[in-house]
Amino acid sequence: xxxxxxxxxxxxxxxxxxxxxxxxxxxxxxxxxxxxxxxxxxxxxxxxxxxxxxxxxxxxxxxxxxxxxxxxxxxxxxxxxxxxxxxxxxxxxxxxxxxxxxxxxxxxxxxxxxxxxxxxxxxxxxxxxxxxxxxxxxxxxxxxxxxxxxxxxxxxxxxxxxxxxxxxxxxxxxxxxxxxxxxxxxxxxxxxxxxxxxxxxxxxxxxxxxxxxxxxxxxxxxxxxxxxxxxxxxxxxxxxxxxxxxxxxxxxxxxxxxxxxxxxxxxxxxxxxxxxxxxxxxxxxxxxxxxxxxxxxxxxxxxxxxxxxxxxxxxxxxxxxxxxxxxxxxxxxxxxxxxxxxxxxxxxxxxxxxxxxxxxxxxxxxxxxxxxxxxxxxxxxxxxxxxxxxxxxxxxxxxxxxxxxxxxxxxxxxxxxxxxxxxxxxxxxxxxxxxxxxxxxxxxxxxxxxxxxxxxxxxxxxxxxxx
Numbered sequence: 001x002x003x004x005x006x007x008x009x010x011x012x013x014x015x016x017x018x019x020x021x022x023x024x025x026x027x028x029x030x031x032x033x034x035x036x037x038x039x040x041x042x043x044x045x046x047x048x049x050x051x052x053x054x055x056x057x058x059x060x061x062x063x064x065x066x067x068x069x070x071x072x073x074x075x076x077x078x079x080x081x082x083x084x085x086x087x088x089x090x091x092x093x094x095x096x097x098x099x100x101x102x103x104x105x106x107x108x109x110x111x112x113x114x115x116x117x118x119x120x121x122x123x124x125x126x127x128x129x130x131x132x133x134x135x136x137x138x139x140x141x142x143x144x145x146x147x148x149x150x151x152x153x154x155x156x157x158x159x160x161x162x163x164x165x166x167x168x169x170x171x172x173x174x175x176x177x178x179x180x181x182x183x184x185x186x187x188x189x190x191x192x193x194x195x196x197x198x199x200x201x202x203x204x205x206x207x208x209x210x211x212x213x214x215x216x217x218x219x220x221x222x223x224x225x226x227x228x229x230x231x232x233x234x235x236x237x238x239x240x241x242x243x244x245x246x247x248x249x250x251x252x253x254x255x256x257x258x259x260x261x262x263x264x265x266x267x268x269x270x271x272x273x274x275x276x277x278x279x280x281x282x283x284x285x286x287x288x289x290x291x292x293x294x295x296x297x298x299x300x301x302x303x304x305x306x307x308x309x310x311x312x313x314x315x316x317x318x319x320x321x322x323x324x325x326x327x328x329x330x331x332x333x334x335x336x337x338x339x340x341x342x343x344x345x346x347x348x349x350x351x352x353x354x355x356x357x358x359x360x361x362x363x364x365x366x367x368x369x370x371x372x373x374x375x376x377x378x379x380x381x382x383x384x385x386x387x388x389x390x391x392x393x394x395x396x397x398x399x400x401x402x403x404x405x406x407x408x409x410x411x412x413x414x415x416x417x418x419x420x421x422x423x424x425x426x427x428x429x430x431x432x433x434x435x436x437x438x439x440x441x442x443x444x445x446x447x448x449x450x451x452x453x454x455x456x457x458x459x460x461x462x463x464x465x466x467x
Contacts, residue, residue: 004333005356011331012360021157022326028156029319035262036316042264043254053255054374057310060209060242064300067209067242068291074212078274080287088118091290095120095201095234096127098288102232104129104198108190110216110223111135112203113313114236114292116148117335117348120201132193134222136186143170149329150337151315152260157328190222200230200284204237205312206252207289210245213273214289217256217266224270233284235272238292240300240309252312259372260314299347305380308343310373317367317377323360332357339367343380351388358384415457422451 002010015021040046060067072082085091099107107129109115121142124131133142137154141147143166148154155163164177167185174185202223204214214235216223227233243252249269257263276283300306318324318338329337334345334354342357358381367377389397407414428448431437439448 004353007333008331008356008360011333012327015328015331016326021328024159025157025328026325028153029325032262032319036258036319037262039258039262039264043258049251049255050372050374053251053372054307054310056243056248056251057312057373058307060244061240061300061306061309063244064239064242067244068239070209071207071212071242072289072291074210075274075287075289076212078212078277080212080274080289083288083290085290085292085294087294088292091118091236091292091294092120092123094288094290095236096123098232098234099124099127099129099199102198104232106130106132106193106196107199107201108132108134108193108197108226108230109138109201110203110218110226111138111148111154112201112236113148113151113335114203114238115201117294118236118292120236132190132197134190134194134226135218136183136220136222139186139190140166143167147330147335150318151313153315157330194225194229197226197230199232199234200226200228201234201236202227204235204241204289205256206249207237207242208244208246208249208271209242211271211273213246213271215249215253216270216272217253217268218270219261219263219267221268224268227270227272227284228282231284232286232288233272233275234288234290236290236292238294239296240311255372256312256314259316259370295348299344302347305343305347305383307375308340308347308377308380310375311340311344312373314372316370316372320366320370322362322364322366327360339377339381340371340375343375343377343384346384346388351384352392355384355388358382358388415455418451418455422453425451 043049076082083091083094085094098104107124109121109131111133112120115121121131121133133139135154137156138148140155140158140163141149149157158166160177160179160182163182164174167182168174171185171189174182176182202216205217206215207213208215214237216227218224227235243249253269254265257265260266272287275285275287296309299309315338317340318329321339324338332338332341332345334341334349334357336345336348339361342360345357346354361378361381363378363381365378368375368379371377407417425448428437428439432443432448433440437443442448
């Protein structure tokens with residue numbers, strides 16, 4: 001079985017060579033850029049909005065202990081139940097326990113990245129439950145037995161033809177690849193499942209400490225059905241999703257819509273604060289919220305990088321990342337893809353096993369510029385690289401850095417090494433790409449930078465000799 005880094009290299013190499021895949025992704029993202037920029041222009045001051053969002057998330061994360069307690073107390077006062085899960089296993093066990101107690105058979109689930117993070121579907125299916133994704137994109141990748149490709153667009157790597165063939169094979173008698181027709185095919189299947197389901201599982205985009213309510217934002221209305229029709233609703237959310245005040249949504253909902261999908265605001269925005277109350281005609285009989293830590297407090301304890309917990313999962317950094325656009329979401333091999341995934345995954349799943357993701361970056365800074373809450377993403381990638389090298393440096397890395405330090409601290413030797421490099425680069429084309437090429441890892445896909453024909457020191461000496 002391949003290690004994470006071996007699998008990443010294999011998948012990234014294969015996908016980067018698939019020109020059709022790259023055209024599909026870059027074409028879709030080209031339309032996103034136009035829509036996003038149009039919506040950004042509707043803000044009175046987008047940069048001030050970003051700063052306000054960053055400060056709000058800073059307050060929320062740096063006072064997380066207070067806000068989470070306030071959220072839980074207010075939700076429980078209305079009859080909701082809160083479970084604090086330290087890790088994936090505790091979260092899965094709690095949800096499985098509820099399913100067994102309620103003698104559930106069918107479970108509908110709206111989009112929830114935290115559920116993907118704890119591998120909830122696999123655990124439920126192993127226990128004998130039927131689990132149906134109700135988000136159209138998630139339903140498509142579930143039929144393909146794939147993980148979501150992107151935070152916001154789970155099936156963006158598929159064409160209409162791919163989806164038609166999938167539906168024809170799995171559902172039957174699907175002849176049209178018109179998007180509306182394909183949507184109606186999925187709707188006919190999913191509407192039956194809503195009525196059959198005993199339990200609905202969702203995520204949460206935000207949790208409001210002031211009111212003890214969760215906020216779910218979506219474009220299809222599937223989450224409203226998932227959380228309203230079944231007798232039991234379970235929401236799974238990371239502890240970092242909390243916001244201090246209800247009024248904060250006035251900023252975060254349009255920012256999420258703009259950065260995530262180029263919309264003024266998403267079509268459906270729901271607030272859920274508990275089970276059905278006396279006199280209410282619909283809603284679940286029980287409402288459970290699973291607050292997931294799963295190493296988030298480990299990241300919280302790092303003052304240098306804790307602002308990575310500010311992420312609102314809009315996917316904006318993925319959409320502008322040149323690496324993501326070429327290797328795709330599945331190559332990352334983890335729940336959270338792209339630049340922000342490369343920052344937080346090593347914290348969540350182990351730095352040494354996942355440090356390669358932080359190296360899969362051009363460090364161009366596009367992710368940081370796109371982030372609506374101003375997370376310093378590309379610098380955090382550098383922090384991960386440094387921490388990995390400090391924590392467990394490889395022997396050849398230590399040797400290489402010692403040699404480099406010696407050369408850079410000895411001016412005469414540095415000048416000699418530069419002169420040798422200037423001569424040797426003339427012979428490099430003879431061995432380029434072969435096993436004799438000392439820079440083969442670089443030159444397989446890039447040109448080796450040329451040594452300047454004259455060093456600055458030599459130039460300055462020549463300048464000084466002029467009258």
